[in-house]
Amino acid sequence: xxxxxxxxxxxxxxxxxxxxxxxxxxxxxxxxxxxxxxxxxxxxxxxxxxxxxxxxxxxxxxxxxxxxxxxxxxxxxxxxxxxxxxxxxxxxxxxxxxxxxxxxxxxxxxxxxxxxxxxxxxxxxxxxxxxxxxxxxxxxxxxxxxxxxxxxxxxxxxxxxxxxxxxxxxx
Numbered sequence: 001x002x003x004x005x006x007x008x009x010x011x012x013x014x015x016x017x018x019x020x021x022x023x024x025x026x027x028x029x030x031x032x033x034x035x036x037x038x039x040x041x042x043x044x045x046x047x048x049x050x051x052x053x054x055x056x057x058x059x060x061x062x063x064x065x066x067x068x069x070x071x072x073x074x075x076x077x078x079x080x081x082x083x084x085x086x087x088x089x090x091x092x093x094x095x096x097x098x099x100x101x102x103x104x105x106x107x108x109x110x111x112x113x114x115x116x117x118x119x120x121x122x123x124x125x126x127x128x129x130x131x132x133x134x135x136x137x138x139x140x141x142x143x144x145x146x147x148x149x150x151x152x153x154x155x156x157x158x159x160x161x162x163x164x165x166x167x168x169x170x171x
Contacts, residue, residue: 016170022059025052026165033145034071037135042078045145049130050164057122058171063087063129065115065164071144074136076101077113082128087117101136110148110160120171129166 016022027050035043045067052061067077079087079099087099102111121127135141142149147159 018170020170022055022168022170023052024165024167025050026163029146029162032147032159034142034147036140037133037143038140039135039138042132042134043143044080044130044132045162048145048162048164049128050166051126051128052166052168053126054121054124054168056171057124059121060169060171061119061121061127061129062167062169063115063117063119063164064167065131065162066112067115067131067133067145067162068110068112068160069133069143069145070110070148071142074101075111075113075143076134076136077115078132078134079115079117080130080132081119081121086119087115101134110146110158112160115164118169129164131162131164 027048029045029048031047033045033047037043048065048067054061063079065079069075077100078085089095099117100113100115102113115131119129133143133145135143146162148157150157
């Protein structure tokens with residue numbers, strides 16, 4: 001048995017050293033997305049998700065991502081595993097509960113909102129992680145991902161990417 005197949009066999013049997021990275025899955029959204037979002041509502045960013053199937057129930061999944069957004073002035077991002085919100089704030093009155101947030105008060109420059117969370121899914125089923133964008137304004141706003149609100153064709157304005165990366169870590 002070769003060293004490579006011995007390592008693979010150990011990983012598949014769940015005996016990889018704790019903290020070992022078992023697999024990495026990543027999605028980079030290079031196209032743009034926009035949606036009209038009601039006040040306090042959240043919408044899934046199409047194409048900004050990744051699926052991972054852990055090899056052991058003891059594994060953790062390190063989720064790292066970022067969403068580049070404009071419009072809606074005040075926005076937040078929620079992290080979801082399948083349909084369950086994870087890495088969310090404690091309840092506080094009527095406030096929405098999300099993972100990360102920020103404020104973009106211009107119509108020409110993007111705000112990049114980072115997301116990072118070590119999840120313990122306790123599962124060996126295929127898991128879909130996704131990011132939702134929430135409009136924190138008092139009115140319906142159009143939210144733009146990977147592009148500024150302005151369609152002015154100038155070199156100072158950029159279209160960018162958003163990402164989500166999943167790393168299975170041996171537990």
